[in-house]
Amino acid sequence: MKTKHTPIGVLIIFLLLVNTAIVNAQEKPVIPAYVAVTTMHWNMEMEDFDMDKWKATEKEYLDKVTMKNEHVLSSSFYLHYFTADNSEVIYVRTYPSWDAIDKAVTRNEELEKLAWPNESARDAYFKKQGAYYSNEHSDEIYAPIPGAKLLPQGSKEDYITYVRKSHFAFPEDGSREDFMALRTEGNEKIIQKNEFIRAYYPNVHAWGSDRTEFMEAFYVDTLADLDKMLDRQGTLAEEAWPNETARTARNKKVSKYFTGIHGDFIYRRIGVLSK
Template sequence: MKKINQLLSILILAVLLFSSTTVIAQDEAPKMPEFVTVTTNHWNMDKKDFKMLEWKAAAKEYLEKVTMKNEYILNTSVYLHNMTEDNTELLNVQTFASWEDIGKFGKRNAELEKQAWPDETKRIAFLKHLGSYYSNEHSDEIYASINGAKYMAEKATKDMVLYVRKSHFAFPEDGTMEEFNKLRMEANAAVVQKNQYVKAYYPNVHAWGSDKTEFLEAYYLDSLGDLEKMFDRDDELLKEAFPENEANILKEKAWAKYFTGVHGDYLYTYIHDLSK
């Protein structure tokens, strides 16, 4: 157990150091956030006057008056259930430049709320109205961004499909960060970056939350139909980059040892006009 915890600590530390180096070295590339927070909310199924358009209007108003003006939040986005185990869930994802900014954004939100709705009665009424769409149940996870992202070429002008693959680290005793990153980035360059159906891709590892083994990969697609096309294209690119031979068989075995072999798949709808 001690060796597993040590390898995890080394992984996260190396990831953060590598991420920081990448940001500094590539001035013209989009700056990668250090941390990603994921809040899983749930619809209030007991709300009798539930109107999706009214919820979206209220959420957009809050986005424009508060979130867009909060300098501690780099990006924010909202995702609705598409194909997951719980049809009531919706995700709110925010990215931050540092751990300190995670501690600052809540206070700043409160300040901006008072500026947006100086009348306390109206402010309380608005927040109560928006909050009435959600149940009291929610969960929070914090992930660390790692290198290998494929950035969106331009800001989305329509809703998109988000495919999330959640794998789990196995922490092999003979594993090294050097080997892991070399194998990962080689496959990333040969497959993810070249797959035309993947409009954006963001890899993350667990930083704070319920499961320290998580390796989370987020793929953005134009449509649900592109999911199968993405998988087919992945297979083609893998065969082109890694033809079957002894050297590549060894690479595949080396890569597989870093994971348990168990993973989960999730599909969400990315709401393009509720993003910063």
């Protein structure tokens, strides 16, 4: 099928091609090229489920495999807090390149055999691990875009994670330059100055079911801080654009790049299971 590219369509392509890897002499956190999000589900028929035992099982895999896989920049688990499905278990991995995704799979297999050299023991571990989950899962791959506020490298803190999924509108009168200028200005004046936001990660669709998706993840300490964060966003916007008419005009310019439809999801990051 032939795709029609509008100016904002060119913008999305540009964002996906942005080289966002950031490494300096102080070894600051690296912004990945791709983020893989797997939505799994608890096995709701498991009668002897124990959260601590689940964490211990996944921690064993983290220590023996994921931590040693040089192709995986980071990984983390997120559990349902306020979403439409209480069975959700979100598993996120980040990669420095598209090629690294395939390499990571091969490297996992190698490390699994090193971790459990006895085949029977290896099979027993994966049977125990798999018993926690249903057979249903889905995968999406996103591409980070500039404007992130990063967690410290190796953070093991639990965080409330608010995910907002919006959708691009592809306006005929839009442009990459206009969108990026609006977004950069808003990011600098609001998100980066909001003291309740511990981390922020903006991502666009790279591979999956909906190319219009714009996914933002906000990390805060507590659920109460989420309310404070949202209130603070409004206050910072008023401080940045004190003239109400100018502020309204700017909001109108930003809103034309989106459909106006978005979804809200709140998860709990499991810090101990994070790389």
